[in-house]
Amino acid sequence: MAKVKVIINDKEYEVEKGKSIKQIFDELGIEAIVAKLDGEAVDLTTKINKDCKLEPFDFNSELGRSVFFHSSAHLLAYAVKELFDVKLGIGPAIAEGFFYDFYINKSFSQEDLRRIEEKMKEIARKDLKFERIETSYEEAKKMLRNEPFKLELLEEHKAEKISFYKLGSFIDLCKGPHIYSTAQIKEIKLLSTSTAYWKANEKNPMLQRIYGIAFPKEGMLEK
Incomplete structure (x- = not known):
């Protein structure tokens, strides 16, 4: 299975290409309502197909x-x-x-x-x-x-x-x-x-x- 590199909270992870943001966050124990993908707010159902930066946002964030x-x-x-x-x-x-x-x-x-x-x-x-x-x-x-x-x-x-x-x-x-x-x-x-x-x-x-x-x-x- 092909891998992509994802940066989350200044840490780099290798994850399977095509996984959703929710799957990635769940596996890492990260609680989030929504995420930013390379600076753009997106649904957690969004699939990751290339190297990127993810930012998780929970209810305590604006x-x-x-x-x-x-x-x-x-x-x-x-x-x-x-x-x-x-x-x-x-x-x-x-x-x-x-x-x-x-x-x-x-x-x-x-x-x-x-x-x-x-x-x-x-x-x-x-x-x-x-x-x-x-x-x-x-x-x-x-x-x-x-x-x-x-x-x-x-x-x-x-x-x-x-x-x-x-x-x-x-x-x-x-x-x-x-x-x-x-x-x-x-x-x-x-x-x-x-x-x-x-x-x-x-x-x-x-x-x-x-x-x-x-x-x-x-x-x-x-x-």
């Missing part, structure tokens, strides 16, 4: 925390789509958690949040993997035919590399990177709701925003 919260936002959108007839807006990580915007003909109640949170926990326990899918612009348009807000975003970024992330039956237009699996999300709390205009423009449709926070270990929510 990058690791941001990726973790972003993945939690995808989990939120998946749960909401399972329970309600919505159109997807955006769902970024923020300093203290994440949010996702939805177009729906109602406001989310506290009971709705309770149901969504329980659905998120149910999905997380399934240990679903985040799968990156790269597509052509034409294929992306077909995939987003029922998501008008995402189609608008696609048009703005069609000159760039187009990628989606699949999670179970849920798929979302996204650059990534993401965590490896929903099983890494151990604690979830939906915090509040608000309204927001699409793209912060009052001439655009009003969306319903849900804020939340999540953690990779139990007991962190109380801290």
Whole structure:
């Protein structure tokens, strides 16, 4: 089996060509949520086929925390789509958690949040993997035919590399990177709701925003 040289934390290792970053980190006992490959943030599922430098980032790092919260936002959108007839807006990580915007003909109640949170926990326990899918612009348009807000975003970024992330039956237009699996999300709390205009423009449709926070270990929510 061909070998490649990988530098991690200033140490050089010889590893089998074609192994994923996650496999390499697991074998070395390195905990990470995401990695940088020669300076670029990538999924842990990325396969290593040449000599390179890898940097691991866990939840205590700014990058690791941001990726973790972003993945939690995808989990939120998946749960909401399972329970309600919505159109997807955006769902970024923020300093203290994440949010996702939805177009729906109602406001989310506290009971709705309770149901969504329980659905998120149910999905997380399934240990679903985040799968990156790269597509052509034409294929992306077909995939987003029922998501008008995402189609608008696609048009703005069609000159760039187009990628989606699949999670179970849920798929979302996204650059990534993401965590490896929903099983890494151990604690979830939906915090509040608000309204927001699409793209912060009052001439655009009003969306319903849900804020939340999540953690990779139990007991962190109380801290």
